[in-house]
Amino acid sequence: MAGGGTTLVEAKLLNRRGIGIDINPKSIELIKNILNFESESKYEPDVKIGDIRNLGDINENSIDLIVTHPPYLNIIKYSEGKIEGDLSNISSLKKFCDELELGIKEFYRVLKEDSYCAILIGDTRRAKHYIPLSYYVMQKFLDNNFVLKEDIIKAQHNCESTPYWKGQAKKLNIYLIAHEHLYVFRKPREHEDLSRLRYSRKIN
Numbered sequence: 001m002a003g004g005g006t007t008l009v010e011a012k013l014l015n016r017r018g019i020g021i022d023i024n025p026k027s028i029e030l031i032k033n034i035l036n037f038e039s040e041s042k043y044e045p046d047v048k049i050g051d052i053r054n055l056g057d058i059n060e061n062s063i064d065l066i067v068t069h070p071p072y073l074n075i076i077k078y079s080e081g082k083i084e085g086d087l088s089n090i091s092s093l094k095k096f097c098d099e100l101e102l103g104i105k106e107f108y109r110v111l112k113e114d115s116y117c118a119i120l121i122g123d124t125r126r127a128k129h130y131i132p133l134s135y136y137v138m139q140k141f142l143d144n145n146f147v148l149k150e151d152i153i154k155a156q157h158n159c160e161s162t163p164y165w166k167g168q169a170k171k172l173n174i175y176l177i178a179h180e181h182l183y184v185f186r187k188p189r190e191h192e193d194l195s196r197l198r199y200s201r202k203i204n
Contacts (some may be wrong), residue, residue, distance in 0.1 A: 001087075005031035007067045008045040018045035019058070024079050024084055025049055048160055051085055052103030058110045066107050066117040068088060072099060072124050072133055093204065101140045111187045116149065117141075122156075122180035128172050134181040146185035147197050154180045 001018035002008060022028055031047050049158060050057075052068070053144030061152075071078065071088035073096050078088045090096040107117050121134045142148065156162075156178050169176050188194055 001070050002031055002047070003027060003069055004111055005034045005047075008035060008047065012039055012041045012043070012045055014106060015041045015043065017043045019063075020045055020047040020050065021050035023051050023053070023083055027078070043193045050053065052106055053085070053099065055106040060109045061112050063110045064112055064115050066111060066119075068107075068118070069120045070103075070137075072122050073131075093133070093136070096133075097136050097140055100137060101144065104140050104144050104146075108146065108187060113189045115187055117146065117185045117187070118182060119185070120154065120180055120182050123177055125174065125177070127131055128174055130177075134183075138181070138183055141185050142198075143184070147188055147190065147194060148183060149186045150182075150184040151185065152182040154182050157179060 004027070005020060008018045008020045020028075020031055022031070023192040028047055028049050030141060035045055035047065041065075070115075074088055074091045076088060079086045081089050083089075087096060087099055090099060111117060119125065119137070121137050123132045123133050123135075138148065162176075166176065168174075
């Protein structure tokens with residue numbers, strides 16, 4: 001889910017080996033054009049079409065950092081239903097989270113121990129009710145053995161759609177969703193004691 005390629009630009013500028021994967025060929029074409037600049041970096045990012053649910057060409061325990069920004073359900077459809085597997089075309093909340101979980105399992109597999117996965121995710125509304133998508137996604141990471149290092153709140157101001165939603169908020173009697181969550185998860189070390197970090201449920 002490399003999107004517009006910002007992370008890969010920064011990786012190139014910082015002389016880091018970057019891998020960019022996106023399911024949309026148009027995104028890959030855009031990213032390659034953006035990365036076509038001179039730098040002193042020894043590494044040119046590896047950019048390719050792919051699916052986070054199957055990172056089979058990446059070895060396990062080989063990645064130092066994952067940075068990703070998935071769609072927020074089907075709010076913005078990146079391929080208008082033309083690309084099979086595009087998460088932005090899924091309208092079912094459960095199916096979206098279940099499909100994203102397949103990617104989370106792959107993140108865990110390829111990430112090195114004691115390394116981090118950062119994901120920017122926001123919430124949404126349906127039928128004038130708040131849908132805490134970010135928390136459902138967070139739980140999927142926790143269910144797959146990640147531990148939460150940080151929850152960084154990203155305030156949203158002056159977005160392109162803000163004027164529209166200000167009008168809708170008054171009309172529908174709702175509040176604007178004015179933030180996103182930047183979750184930073186860590187893959188624990190093998191045999192690490194996590195008893196102080198995890199909530200244990202007792203079933204009677």
